[in-house]
Amino acid sequence: MGKKDEMKASNPFVHFFQENMGILVALAALCIFLEIMNQRFFTWSNWLTILDNVSKTGFLAIGIMLCIMLGGIDLIAGAGIACSGVLCIVCMERWHLPMIVAIIAGLLVGLIAGMLNGIIIAYSGIHPFVVTLAMQSILRGVAYLLANAQPVPLYVNEFFPRIGIDRVFGIPLPIIYLIILFFIQWLLLNKTKTGRYIYAVGGNETAARFSGINVEKIKILVWTFSGLLCAFAGVVLSAKLKSGQPSTSVGAETDAIASCVLGGTSMYGGTGRTSGMIIGVFIIGVISNGLTLMHLDVNWQYVVKGVIILVAVYSDMVRQRKSQARKE
Amino acid sequence: MSDVLVQMTGICKSFPGVKALDNAQLTLHKGEILGLLGENGAGKSTLMNCLGGIYKQDEGTIEVDGQKVEINTVHEAQQLGIAFIHQEIALVPFLSVAENIFLGRERTTGRFVDQGKMREEAKQWLQMVGLDIDPGTPVNQLSIGIQQMVEIAKACSLNMKLMIMDEPTSSLSEREVESLFKMMRQLRDRGIGLIYISHKLSEIFTITDRVCVMRDGGYVGTIITKESEEADLVRMMVGRELTNYYTRNFLPKGDVLLKAENISGGKMVKDCSFEVHKGEIVGFYGLVGAGRSELLKSVMGLYPRSSGKVTFQGKDISKMSTLDIQKMGLCLVPENRKLEGLILKNTIAFNMSISVVHKFINALHVSRKKEEEIVNKGVSSLDVKTPSIHQVVGNLSGGNQQKVVIAKWLAAEPKLLIMDEPTRGVDVGAKAEIYKIMNDLVQQGIGIVMISSEMPETVNMCDRMYVMSEGKIRGELDKSEFTQEAILNLAMVED
Structure with missing residues (x-):
């Protein structure tokens, strides 16, 4: 939303650059640095790799960003991916159900988990951190139980893996899903009543209630949406891997949260833009890719991401303080 | 010295x-x-x-x-x-x-x-x-x-x-x-x-x-x-002479808009009945903690209500959601603008339009023109002093924030407006303006409920008033009966 006082620029591109100047510069600097270090960076195929790798984080960030905008958080992502992926594969491999049923079952598990999160958060008053942390543990447990604690390879269905690896006009399908989902989130936040209500509830829950907004409904909706996106990421990943992996994606939520925070979504709630989050997702992806290209130990990425989250949250806090000071 | x-x-x-x-x-x-x-x-x-x-x-x-x-x-x-x-x-x-x-x-x-x-x-x-x-x-x-x-x-x-x-x-x-x-x-x-x-x-x-x-x-x-x-x-x-501090033209009583019967709820509201007519300002006076805000909030579905019946324009609204009640034209301007009224980090435009988004967002289409129309109308009719409607509300002065809160609920085109301490923390100049706005609204046939702890404004602005203490309505006074003594006597009644 318009943090700045000036009128919104009429040109959406100008507007985009104005609002995201800081991290765009950071992203550009990172890319130029990597190009200088390694000439393979700016190639079409490398960018497709980056995007393909980053699609999972992107799916998750779309939902988690909305939870953060409500002043909450969603931690089920990694476990949600594992659980829905395993369920989807188990449905086909062990229970011999048709693919479409398996996909729906996989998605449903995330949807239900998310809805439960939302209902508990909305009506019990328990902090979202605790609720989703508990749900994370439950989902991870269910994933191991379903899979008998080992990977479940898929043999019976030849077509299913294609939804994770096929290309359209040379572009891997996950990237296309990602673009569509980014667009849906943008529509939700900018073109619907629900979008306005999310900003309102996140900005001041009491005032939103007094404005007649059904705060509980918004919360349930947001956490359900986030759960569904985890499940979607899980189904796509299981297709890519041709198996259900109960131990996959531990800590996937960290990358997604980092992307949101980098993209200017305030942990205090009430602010956040799709465009910023997309750039955040890119930065996370480029960092992992860069470390690989530079032949550094990939495990460095965890250290780097941790530092980035701290810096991003700190600069968010400084911003908040400045705007607070101006209100006096 | x-x-x-x-x-x-x-x-x-x-x-x-x-x-x-x-x-x-x-x-x-x-x-x-x-x-x-x-x-x-x-x-x-x-x-x-x-x-x-x-x-x-x-x-x-x-x-x-x-x-x-x-x-x-x-x-x-x-x-x-x-x-x-x-x-x-x-x-x-x-x-x-x-x-x-x-x-x-x-x-x-x-x-x-x-x-x-x-x-x-x-x-x-x-x-x-x-x-x-x-x-x-x-x-x-x-x-x-x-x-x-x-x-x-x-x-x-x-x-x-x-x-x-x-x-x-x-x-x-x-x-x-x-x-x-x-x-x-x-x-x-x-x-x-x-x-x-x-x-x-x-x-x-x-x-x-x-x-x-x-x-x-x-x-x-x-x-x-x-x-x-x-x-x-x-x-x-x-910087100027303030004539007409209180603006008020009294009208003959209109039809009944709101009727509340035997409302009880929570710890603060006990068996209260009252009614509000078109074209009148009804005061609710009482000491802090008398249950006035809670009573009116319970009418709106914003405070728990265990029993009682509320009718608005002849319709039973006892079981309706706050949003539906607002859509019918019964709105509440809350007491604490920072906590209950505004989203400080958002703009004037966002705040003024949030309770009427259905008027300009439809099927993935946002009519910016319609939105600005609604907001500009509010800004100009209440004379909010700001360089732009995209100014962040938190940067405005208290009086202007209060005007934004009032404009926000006026945008919903209310038939009855409940105003809880409408002039709290507002300077004299803005106070006089708010009184004038209230008078204008009543002239247009809107009914107003004013909850206030300030004796002078209650006495000067209201047609009638209910006096509360300890969650109960202790009496109803007509304009002719407004004396400080009579009001305070009722406000101090204890069980």
């Missing part, structure tokens, strides 16, 4: 886009209570924040006890003996009174905090401000009034020479205000200088020795309270 304690001269301070202080000045003597008066946005708080170390002035000098000083941080201000009592309580709710008083300078025995010693010392400071409470009580179990006294005790324990109080009475009951004033006079007699910021002229006249008036970030003048009249101060504040 000869010794100058603080002398501020030529103070300027700018924020991005705003010059908040322009050559402001202030003189405070030892042992006096100086009122600091001005409309919202006149720069009172900013000036005091420069003195309290929260901001650093861009230009100008501050002298304390004749010495030129640089105040960069709150800590430096404290070392100079400057204590700042803010509008909002700044105590840690879960810590005890003693722990709060000695926060950051805990008394210790060896390496460990000595609770006994702290409580003993705290007891002395509490007695000094006339408080007889156990220093071991957690602060959140105390009333707001007592908490404020604890803050003053804390300030005293810091060896203060000067105390700044920013609208300390805004959430106090009358009895609490009285004991606060008693305390202030005692401090004055001990040679401490006090700066008292308030909007309430009656309080300024009761408690201050001199009054310094500010307008538009600059200095207007200082007068001796005893030698001046209310009209002088108002003229200095607004």
Whole structure:
């Protein structure tokens, strides 16, 4: 939303650059640095790799960003991916159900988990951190139980893996899903009543209630949406891997949260833009890719991401303080 | 009154886009209570924040006890003996009174905090401000009034020479205000200088020795309270003569709009019945905690209701959601604009349109034109002073924020508007404007319920009033029966 006082620029591109100047510069600097270090960076195929790798984080960030905008958080992502992926594969491999049923079952598990999160958060008053942390543990447990604690390879269905690896006009399908989902989130936040209500509830829950907004409904909706996106990421990943992996994606939520925070979504709630989050997702992806290209130990990425989250949250806090000071 | 304690001269301070202080000045003597008066946005708080170390002035000098000083941080201000009592309580709710008083300078025995010693010392400071409470009580179990006294005790324990109080009475009951004033006079007699910021002229006249008036970030003048009249101060504040402070044209009673029968709910509402007609302003008077806000909130579905029936325009709305009630034209402008009314980090446009988004967002299409139309109408009809409708609401003055809150619910085109303390924390100029807006609305056939704790505005603006105490309606008075005595007698009824 318009943090700045000036009128919104009429040109959406100008507007985009104005609002995201800081991290765009950071992203550009990172890319130029990597190009200088390694000439393979700016190639079409490398960018497709980056995007393909980053699609999972992107799916998750779309939902988690909305939870953060409500002043909450969603931690089920990694476990949600594992659980829905395993369920989807188990449905086909062990229970011999048709693919479409398996996909729906996989998605449903995330949807239900998310809805439960939302209902508990909305009506019990328990902090979202605790609720989703508990749900994370439950989902991870269910994933191991379903899979008998080992990977479940898929043999019976030849077509299913294609939804994770096929290309359209040379572009891997996950990237296309990602673009569509980014667009849906943008529509939700900018073109619907629900979008306005999310900003309102996140900005001041009491005032939103007094404005007649059904705060509980918004919360349930947001956490359900986030759960569904985890499940979607899980189904796509299981297709890519041709198996259900109960131990996959531990800590996937960290990358997604980092992307949101980098993209200017305030942990205090009430602010956040799709465009910023997309750039955040890119930065996370480029960092992992860069470390690989530079032949550094990939495990460095965890250290780097941790530092980035701290810096991003700190600069968010400084911003908040400045705007607070101006209100006096 | 000869010794100058603080002398501020030529103070300027700018924020991005705003010059908040322009050559402001202030003189405070030892042992006096100086009122600091001005409309919202006149720069009172900013000036005091420069003195309290929260901001650093861009230009100008501050002298304390004749010495030129640089105040960069709150800590430096404290070392100079400057204590700042803010509008909002700044105590840690879960810590005890003693722990709060000695926060950051805990008394210790060896390496460990000595609770006994702290409580003993705290007891002395509490007695000094006339408080007889156990220093071991957690602060959140105390009333707001007592908490404020604890803050003053804390300030005293810091060896203060000067105390700044920013609208300390805004959430106090009358009895609490009285004991606060008693305390202030005692401090004055001990040679401490006090700066008292308030909007309430009656309080300024009761408690201050001199009054310094500010307008538009600059200095207007200082007068001796005893030698001046209310009209002088108002003229200095607004820069013009305020005729017609209360605007009100009374109309004959219209049809019944809202009828509430035997409403009970929660701990605060007990078997209340009332009705509101078209074209009238109905007051709800009572002391703080009488259950007025809770009663009207329960009508709107914003406070639990265990029994009773509410009809609006002949329709039973007892079981409807708040949103549906609003859509029917019954709206509530809440009491606390920062907490319940506004989303401070968002823009004027966002805030004004949030309760009517269905009017311009449809099937993935946002009509910016329609949105701006709604917002501009609100801004111009209520005369909100802002450079742009995309200004962040948190940057506006209190009076303008209040206008945005009112405009927000007017956008919903209400037939009956419940206004809970519509002029709280608003300066005289904006008050007069709000009264005029209320009168205009009533002329258009809207019914208004005004909850107010200010006797003068209730008496002057209302057609009728209900007086409440302890969650019950104790009586209904018609305009002809409005006397201070009659109203207070009802407000003081106890079971």
